[in-house]
Amino acid sequence: MFETAARRYAKYRVYRITLTELAALSDRELNDLGLSRSMIRGLALEAAEKFAEA
Numbered sequence: 001m002f003e004t005a006a007r008r009y010a011k012y013r014v015y016r017i018t019l020t021e022l023a024a025l026s027d028r029e030l031n032d033l034g035l036s037r038s039m040i041r042g043l044a045l046e047a048a049e050k051f052a053e054a
Contacts, residue, residue: 007052015048 022030022040030037 011048011052014051015044018047019044 019040022035022043025033027037030040035043
């Protein structure tokens with residue numbers, strides 16, 4: 001049970017860190033990466049899911 005909670009928390013941390021870092025970028029920086037602000041949440045979720053699979 002503790003292991004499951006630890007994995008969930010680690011996944012949540014990856015989501016929050018990714019979300020925070022992408023949100024801190026300017027619109028111009030996001031555009032340079034080929035991203036839009038509306039994509040940030042989905043990308044953070046994707047990063048967390050990939051982390052959970054590893």
